[in-house]
Amino acid sequence: MNRFLLGLLGLVLLLAGAFAVVVHYGLVTQVDRDASLVPGTALPPAWVLWVVAAAAVVVALLCLRWLTAQIPRRKVATWRWAEEAGTTRLSTATATAPFTEEVSAYPGVRKVEAALTGSHTAPNLALVVRAHGDADLRGIRRRIDDEGLPRLREALGTPDLQATVEFRMTPSKAEARVH
The missing domain is CATH 3.30.70.1350 (Cation efflux protein, cytoplasmic domain)
Incomplete structure (x- = not known):
């Protein structure tokens, strides 16, 4: 059950990320890609976005490593x-x-x-x-x-x-x- 829920959460997050990328490139016409996500806020400096992206990649790789460690293996030498x-x-x-x-x-x-x-x-x-x-x-x-x-x-x-x-x-x- 634990692995199933973690896998489901990962799939939902993966689909949300893919949706954000598709919207960014304008492939979904129902959503205005130039509209702000939260009205009235300015973009943070560019370095903050790069740090957040790098941290997200590191967290994703750590989660993927943890998920693969959950797969039972029977090593036969x-x-x-x-x-x-x-x-x-x-x-x-x-x-x-x-x-x-x-x-x-x-x-x-x-x-x-x-x-x-x-x-x-x-x-x-x-x-x-x-x-x-x-x-x-x-x-x-x-x-x-x-x-x-x-x-x-x-x-x-x-x-x-x-x-x-x-x-x-x-x-x-x-x-x-x-x-």
Whole structure:
């Protein structure tokens, strides 16, 4: 909702600016382009207009940058190993897919998102585990540490793989029916 309203406000302001430019060049015959906006006022000095225009451009660029930062991105890196026999490339999303499927099958886990960052020589794994409200979080974490991560480390050949786990709780099926 927030992004929608901001986008709508930006569109309205963009259309208002385009209308002002069209009127300035006399393309709208219903509006007198020489009429003052507010009667009885004189134009400010030219440097004030330039400062206001420059400030408006800076604010517009900052708003555009902020708006693009709101777009969720899922960056997928590619690891590359160069050896005498050739080059091997591995997408980090491909590397974590079996691991996320395994952890998703643990009791109480609803969904798992994994992001493998860093280089293949110093990787980091960030997990977001969405679990049911009645799930055993310690048990899930223990299984990740004892079963899932050792297999992923072995598959990737990275014994130094560090992992951070964030749990997000969702209502259990029984709680969802009660409400």
